Amino acid sequence: MGHDISGYNKAGEEIAYARFSMGNYNAIILYSLLDSNNYYAGVSGSGGSSTFSRLQIEKALNDYNQLFNNNNSLSEKDCLPWDQKQILNFILNCLATAQKEESVKVYFG
Numbered sequence: 001m002g003h004d005i006s007g008y009n010k011a012g013e014e015i016a017y018a019r020f021s022m023g024n025y026n027a028i029i030l031y032s033l034l035d036s037n038n039y040y041a042g043v044s045g046s047g048g049s050s051t052f053s054r055l056q057i058e059k060a061l062n063d064y065n066q067l068f069n070n071n072n073s074l075s076e077k078d079c080l081p082w083d084q085k086q087i088l089n090f091i092l093n094c095l096a097t098a099q100k101e102e103s104v105k106v107y108f109g
Contacts, residue, residue, distance in 0.1 A: 001043040003027040004109040007094040010101050016093035018086050026083035029067070030090065033060040036108065045108030052106060054098040061091050 003024070007016030020027035022043035031040045035056070039046045052060075068084060098104045 003045050005030060005045060006107045007090065007097065008105045009097045015097045016090045018090040030087050033063050034106065039108035047109055049105055049107040051103050052098065053103050057091065057095045057098045057104060061095060064088060064091055
């Protein structure tokens with residue numbers, strides 16, 4: 001059991017992935033940043049998915065930066081703790097797709 005959260009472009013290709021064990025509290029942070037707590041099912045995601053606009057992903061990135069007081073350059077992100085880096089990379093990959101396609105689909109498994 002665990003949380004496997006994936007982002008997909010409009011072609012259905014996986015463009016982002018984050019994995020958290022069932023007891024890892026950092027999973028809740030990603031659900032919260034995406035305003036998707038309703039997909040959190042305790043030991044894993046609910047199996048549902050949602051489509052996010054570019055603005056929603058930008059908000060998630062802004063909230064991430066506020067939560068972690070992150071004003072670091074992208075080159076400094078390599079020094080972040082593993083899960084914090086994983087969350088940031090997930091959001092950034094989703095944002096890159098949403099900027100090109102105006103939205104991104106996220107699956108919460």
